[in-house]
Every structure is written in structure tokens, then in C-alpha cells.
Amino acid sequence: MEKIRTMIYEKILESEKRLKETKVIQINEIKENNNILRSYNKLYNKTFIGGQYEWLGRLSKEIGELELCVHKDDKAHYFLEKNVKCEKDINGDFYIIDKEKSDGDIANVFENFKFPILEYTKVQMMEEIKEKGFYEIMLNTWFCHNPKNGKPCGMCNPCTYTIEEGMGFRLEKLARFKNRFYRIERKIKNALREKM
Numbered sequence: 682m683e684k685i686r687t688m689i690y691e692k693i694l695e696s697e698k699r700l701k702e703t704k705v706i707q708i709n710e711i712k713e714n715n716n717i718l719r720s721y722n723k724l725y726n727k728t729f730i731g732g733q734y735e736w737l738g739r740l741s742k743e744i745g746e747l748e749l750c751v752h753k754d755d756k757a758h759y760f761l762e763k764n765v766k767c768e769k770d771i772n773g774d775f776y777i778i779d780k781e782k783s784d785g786d787i788a789n790v791f792e793n794f795k796f797p798i799l800e801y802t803k804v805q806m807m808e809e810i811k812e813k814g815f816y817e818i819m820l821n822t823w824f825c826h827n828p829k830n831g832k833p834c835g836m837c838n839p840c841t842y843t844i845e846e847g848m849g850f851r852l853e854k855l856a857r858f859k860n861r862f863y864r865i866e867r868k869i870k871n872a873l874r875e876k877m
């Protein structure tokens with residue numbers, strides 16, 4: 682993150698004044714909230730939604746003005762797309778939960794966030810990044826949950842999503858190869874589970 686920060690400072694005029702300090706918060710420091718937990722579990726039972734949205738929802742009650750970069754290929758997009766409205770400020774368009782038409786559980790978890798890139802795909806983001814000259818910075822972003830020797834593992838969910846969302850070039854050949862086997866193995870296991 683420090684490397685990315687330095688690259689941004691070098692590339693964007695006055696970004697040192699605009700970019701806030703990084704604040705580290707441990708998950709166990711965030712206040713419990715049974716209301717959010719209940720709503721998250723209900724959503725999870727409908728279809729998979731990452732566990733981070735439960736504690737992020739709780740965090741959003743403690744810190745205002747949080748932006749959540751859910752994008753079009755994300756699993757959470759499915760929950761949000763029919764429950765948001767578009768608004769505008771000096772930084773451009775963003776989405777927020779539309780409380781008048783939103784499902785109560787979705788509002789409970791997501792109502793304190795702004796979604797600035799909800800309608801972007803990862804590939805669109807990359808095209809815009811290239812256009813604006815920030816490609817080198819993007820190559821230093823991180824997504825893998827279990828890196829091996831500082832390189833993406835190819836086996837975790839974010840690695841799988843990175844490949845599925847058209848950004849497979851971010852992983853080395855061996856990691857992509859492992860990912861293909863991992864997905865085949867998972868399909869076989871799921872098929873066997875359904876038969877049992």
C-alpha cells in the first residue's frame with residue numbers, strides 16, 4: 682500500500698493533500714451488531730455473499746462516508762442492483778441504497794455506504810486506468826488471500842474471480858494452471874455431494 686501511495690503522489694498533482702492516512706482497524710475491534718448479523722445471514726441463505734460484508738456493514742455504522750467498491754462482476758452486485766439509486770456530487774456519479782424501494786436486509790447491511798464504481802466491470806476499469814496513465818499503479822494492487830512467495834496462489838476465491846472477470850494475466854502461468862484443476866476438482870466434489 683505504501684508503494685502504491687508513493688506512486689500516486691508522483692503521478693497525481695497535489696494528491697498528498699487529498700489522500701487520507703491509512704487507518705488500520707482489526708475486525709475484533711468493530712462493535713457487534715445482531716441486527717446486521719441477522720440480515721447478513723438471511724442474504725447469505727439466498728445466495729453466496731462474502732463474509733466481509735457482515736463486518737463492513739458493522740464498521741459503516743461507526744465510520745461515516747465510507748465508499749465500497751463493489752463492481753459489476755462482484756457477487757454483491759446481485760443484491761444491490763435493484764436496491765440503489767444514482768446520485769451526483771463534485772466527484773461524479775455514485776450509487777446509494779434507495780431506502781424507499783430497498784429490501785430491509787439489504788438496507789441494514791449496506792445503507793451507510795456509497796458505491797462509486799457499481800456499474801464498472803474490472804475490464805472497463807482497466808481500460809480507463811490505461812487511458813489515464815495509471816496502469817503501472819494498478820499492477821501493484823493486491824487481490825490474493827494466500828500468496829505463495831509473494832505471488833497470487835491461483836486457488837483462493839479472489840484469484841478465481843480475477844481469472845473469471847477477464848484479468849487472468851495478473852496470475853502466472855502455473856497459478857492459472859492450478860486454478861483450472863482446482864475448479865474441475867470443485868465441480869466434481871459438488872456433483873458428488875448432490876448425488877449423495
Ligand SMILES: [Zn+2]
Pocket residue numbers: 824825826827828833834835836837838839840
Ligand atoms: Zn489466491
